[in-house]
Amino acid sequence: MSADDFGFLIALLLSGVAIGLMYSLIALGFVLVYKATDAINFAQGEFVMMAALIGAVVAGLDIAPALATIAAVIAVLAVMIGFGFGLERVVLRPLLGRPIVAVIMATIGLAAVLRGLTPIIFGGETRALPLPIPDDPIVIGPATLPPIQVLGAGVALLLFVGFSWFFKKSRMGVAMRAVADNQQVAQAMGINVERYFALAWAMAGIVSALGGIVWGSMLGVDVQIAVVGLKVFPVVILGGLDSIGGAVLGGLIVGLVESLAAGYLDPYVGGGTKDFAPYLLMIIVLMIRPYGMFGKRQIERV
Amino acid sequence: MFHREAGVFKTTYAADMALYPLPIARWAVVALALFFVVIAPLFLIDYYLSILNLIFIAVVGALGLNILVGYTGQISLGHGAFMSVGAYTAANLAVRAGLPFWITLPAGGLMAAAIGIVVGMPSLRIKGLYLAIATLAGQLIIEWTINHVPAISGGAQASIQVPRPDLFGLVLNTQGRLYFFLLFFAILAIVATLNLMRSRIGRAFIAVRDQDIAAEIIGIDIYRYKLLSFAVSSFYAGVCGVLYTYYLGIANYEQFQLNVSIDFLAMIIIGGLGSVLGSIFGAIFVTLLPIVLRLVLESVGSLFFSDSELANVISGTRLAVFGGLIIFFLIVEPEGLNRLWRNIRSYFRVWPFSY
Numbered sequence: 286m287s288a289d290d291f292g293f294l295i296a297l298l299l300s301g302v303a304i305g306l307m308y309s310l311i312a313l314g315f316v317l318v319y320k321a322t323d324a325i326n327f328a329q330g331e332f333v334m335m336a337a338l339i340g341a342v343v344a345g346l347d348i349a350p351a352l353a354t355i356a357a358v359i360a361v362l363a364v365m366i367g368f369g370f371g372l373e374r375v376v377l378r379p380l381l382g383r384p385i386v387a388v389i390m391a392t393i394g395l396a397a398v399l400r401g402l403t404p405i406i407f408g409g410e411t412r413a414l415p416l417p418i419p420d421d422p423i424v425i426g427p428a429t430l431p432p433i434q435v436l437g438a439g440v441a442l443l444l445f446v447g448f449s450w451f452f453k454k455s456r457m458g459v460a461m462r463a464v465a466d467n468q469q470v471a472q473a474m475g476i477n478v479e480r481y482f483a484l485a486w487a488m489a490g491i492v493s494a495l496g497g498i499v500w501g502s503m504l505g506v507d508v509q510i511a512v513v514g515l516k517v518f519p520v521v522i523l524g525g526l527d528s529i530g531g532a533v534l535g536g537l538i539v540g541l542v543e544s545l546a547a548g549y550l551d552p553y554v555g556g557g558t559k560d561f562a563p564y565l566l567m568i569i570v571l572m573i574r575p576y577g578m579f580g581k582r583q584i585e586r587v
Numbered sequence: 588m589f590h591r592e593a594g595v596f597k598t599t600y601a602a603d604m605a606l607y608p609l610p611i612a613r614w615a616v617v618a619l620a621l622f623f624v625v626i627a628p629l630f631l632i633d634y635y636l637s638i639l640n641l642i643f644i645a646v647v648g649a650l651g652l653n654i655l656v657g658y659t660g661q662i663s664l665g666h667g668a669f670m671s672v673g674a675y676t677a678a679n680l681a682v683r684a685g686l687p688f689w690i691t692l693p694a695g696g697l698m699a700a701a702i703g704i705v706v707g708m709p710s711l712r713i714k715g716l717y718l719a720i721a722t723l724a725g726q727l728i729i730e731w732t733i734n735h736v737p738a739i740s741g742g743a744q745a746s747i748q749v750p751r752p753d754l755f756g757l758v759l760n761t762q763g764r765l766y767f768f769l770l771f772f773a774i775l776a777i778v779a780t781l782n783l784m785r786s787r788i789g790r791a792f793i794a795v796r797d798q799d800i801a802a803e804i805i806g807i808d809i810y811r812y813k814l815l816s817f818a819v820s821s822f823y824a825g826v827c828g829v830l831y832t833y834y835l836g837i838a839n840y841e842q843f844q845l846n847v848s849i850d851f852l853a854m855i856i857i858g859g860l861g862s863v864l865g866s867i868f869g870a871i872f873v874t875l876l877p878i879v880l881r882l883v884l885e886s887v888g889s890l891f892f893s894d895s896e897l898a899n900v901i902s903g904t905r906l907a908v909f910g911g912l913i914i915f916f917l918i919v920e921p922e923g924l925n926r927l928w929r930n931i932r933s934y935f936r937v938w939p940f941s942y
Contacts, residue, residue: 325716379918385715386662390856391917393849397910401903409899515727518720526716561731564724571709571721 292427297548298541299428305540306438307499311513312520312532313444314492320452320527321461321485324377324388328396329493330514334506335368335399336361336497341412341506354417361494369490373483396511404508414501437499444492445533452529461485465527519563523570539563604785628766636762638878643773644830645870649854650780650863651823656852657861658784659816660796661710665722666824667847668729669706671840673699673825675739678747678838688752692829699825700818702729707817711810714799726845733840746839749832765834772830776823780863783819792816796861846906853909857916859925868924877905 315329326332344357376395380388418436422429452458463471464481472478497510504510520539524531546562597603607613627639648670655661663669673695680691706725710718734745741747751760752768759765783789791812794802803809832838850873858869884901916923 325719327719376914376918383917383921384660386656386660386719387917387921389662389716389719390852391914393852394910394913394917397849397913398907399910401906401908401910403903404899405903405907515723518723522717522720561728564727568709568721568724568728571713571717 293548295426296428297544299425299430300434301541301544302537303430303434303438303540304544305537306441306533307434307496307503307536308513308516308520308539309524309533309536310437310441310444310492310496310499312517312524312536313441313448313529314489314496315517315521316524316526316529316532317448317492318485318489319521320529321465322377322482323385323465324380325385325392326489327389327392328399328514329489329517330511331396331399332365332368332489332493333497333500333513334403334508334511336365336494337414337501337506337510338403338407338412338497339364340494340498340501341414342407344414345412350415351417354415357414358494358498361498362491365490365494365497366487367490369486369488370483373486377482377486378479396514400508400511409507411505411507414498414506416498416502431503433499433503437503440495440499441533441536444495445529448488448529457481457484516563519567522567523563538566542566606781606785623770628763633762636766638874640762640765640769640834642871642874643769644827644834645851645854645874646773646867647776647830648824648827648851649858649866649870650776651820651827652851653855653858653860653862653866654780654783654792654823655816655820657855657859657865658789658796659792659813659820660799661707661813661816662715662719663706663722663817663820664719664845664848664852665706665726665729666821666851667843667845668726669699669703669821669824670828670831670847671733671838671843672702672729672821673828674832674838674843675733675747675840676825677829678749678832679739679741681749682741682747688829688833692826695829696822696825699828700822703817703821703824704814706821707814710813710817723845726848730840730844740840741838744839746837746841748837751836752833759833769830769834772826776826777863777867780866784863788812788815793861850909853913855923856913857923859923860921862923862925864928865923865925868928872924873909876908877901880905880908 311329311333314332315326318324318326340357340361343360344353346353346356348356372395376391377388380391416433416436418432420432422431423435450458452462460471460476461481461484463474463476464478468478500510500513504513516539520535521532522535523538524533524535542562543559547559550558550562602608607616628636631639648666652663652666655663676698677688677691677695680686680694681688686694702725706722706729709721713721733740751758753759754768757764759768784792791802791807794805794807795809795812795816799809799813828843831842835842854869854873855866856869857872858867859865881901884897884904920926
């Protein structure tokens with residue numbers, strides 16, 4: 286392997302890691318909800334889209350740039366937390382105890398609603414979501430990374446550490462794990478199950494808000510940004526649905542596979558491999574380990 | 588002729604499983620047949636016939652998906668892709684080998700069934716969410732393959748012009764001629780599904796849906812029946828794709844993307860899971876909804892939006908209303924329009940003594 290080839294490989298690996306961590310940022314929202322409420326959120330991409338749009342609108346206001354950024358972050362967080370609470374109350378709570386397919390379909394319906402309404406409310410054009418970070422790419426050895434990806438990766442790692450601490454050490458986190466484990470027993474122990482369900486959705490809102498700001502700033506904000514939501518599935522399946530560490534690892538794997546596939550396969554098959562290589566890998570993993578690499582195995586009784 | 592039953596007097600299994608439990612059902616079917624075969628084609632203009640044609644195509648696909656989701660309790664987000672498999676199979680056979688529709692149609696269905704079995708394989712080990720995602724992967728991989736393999740997609744545009752089918756020398760190139768062609772297949776699909784669900788296989792599907800482990804314990808080979816359900820369901824989807832291709836005169840992968848899979852799921856949820864009548868209601872509802880929305884918005888919408896915005900608004904509203912209806916029906920009436928219809932029927936069954 287010549288030095289150039291090696292440099293190319295390193296560049297691919299680094300950008301794979303950065304993108305992968307950004308994927309796990311979105312996947313975290315999905316895992317949080319599943320971990321606490323056993324509900325599946327097919328609208329995760331649309332959450333991110335909504336957050337990005339609100340961020341872009343607020344950041345586009347005619348005020349001082351630094352102030353606009355802070356205002357955007359606060360506004361997005363507030364709206365997404367409220368949205369998480371409201372959604373749980375209106376859509377998810379009536380579906381408690383119903384078959385899993387019903388919840389899947391309801392969130393698919395929700396995704397359609399959000400995707401249909403946003404162009405009507407916000408217009409169809411692509412908006413910019415500028416963040417006050419330098420534009421010059423960061424050079425690491427043979428590779429260059431856009432600063433926004435480094436920021437995204439950093440946010441993902443921070444959230445990972447934060448939520449790991451939250452679930453292991455904090456009172457609320459432990460209560461939430463109890464709720465996820467067995468709702469009835471948790472209720473008998475005096476835990477307000479419904480409150481924790483709402484909290485889980487609000488936390489998904491927080492993650493989506495941060496994810497939306499980072500992704501929106503990288504890609505530009507329009508309806509198409511919801512497509513990153515499709516990437517969540519290979520990430521969470523590879524990592525296991527209820528494992529926060531798994532979400533990060535799954536994100537890394539998907540990022541690396543995508544980056545390597547795009548670097549080495551695209552020239553031969555004419556592009557687009559990065560959109561389906563993670564899914565192919567996911568199918569293979571599902572065939573071998575039906576509950577992902579770190580997921581808990583469900584034991585079913587008649 | 589118009590009498591209703593006053594109680595359950597069935598003494599044999601045959602009576603319980605009859606397609607027409609009451610004479611009124613038989614007469615209703617005869618009346619409907621008369622309407623669709625004689626009156627509709629004679630008196631409706633082409634525009635309305637084209638809507639009916641779209642409904643017939645949708646009925647076939649919705650029935651197929653309902654067999655899988657409603658009766659067998661599996662889930663598929665890949666039905667759009669199965670339709671495209673059928674469509675491209677038929678298109679390639681029709682264009683390259685010059686085969687008539689009565690070969691390409693079942694061939695498209697069988698090919699879709701084969702692919703459906705492959706995509707359905709994971710259902711042997713996983714269910715619920717994992718299966719939904721596995722079929723979603725199937726959808727994306729099939730879409731990508733068709734789009735990137737010129738041998739299937741017929742070149743850069745990924746679309747193939749298909750000659751109209753001809754029947755005994757009569758080329759089916761008008762809405763009126765396509766009408767009977769599509770009506771025939773819609774009826775065939777309805778009758779086939781009704782009978783399938785009365786058979787041993789249908790009962791096994793329902794047992795698997797209700798509790799698959801229990802079904803296995805009473806001696807149902809659940810792997811076989813899950814795969815069979817995937818096969819039958821994607822056969823319908825494939826046929827639906829072929830019919831749509833012949834209807835449009837072109838096979839194009841853009842007609843079979845993920846949103847189509849979701850449209851069909853919307854049909855069976857709005858119509859009613861696990862019911863043939865529900866699939867038909869759903870197909871009618873979901874096909875008519877965008878047409879009605881367009882009519883309404885085009886007449887009222889100009890008050891609020893400019894012309895250039897209106898196209899966006901219409902497609903956005905359509906999507907939002909679909910999603911809203913899915914959520915609404917899931918929360919409020921999980922059994923869909925079919926349940927509403929049954930409520931109306933049973934109200935009148937005991938009318939005027941409704942206690």
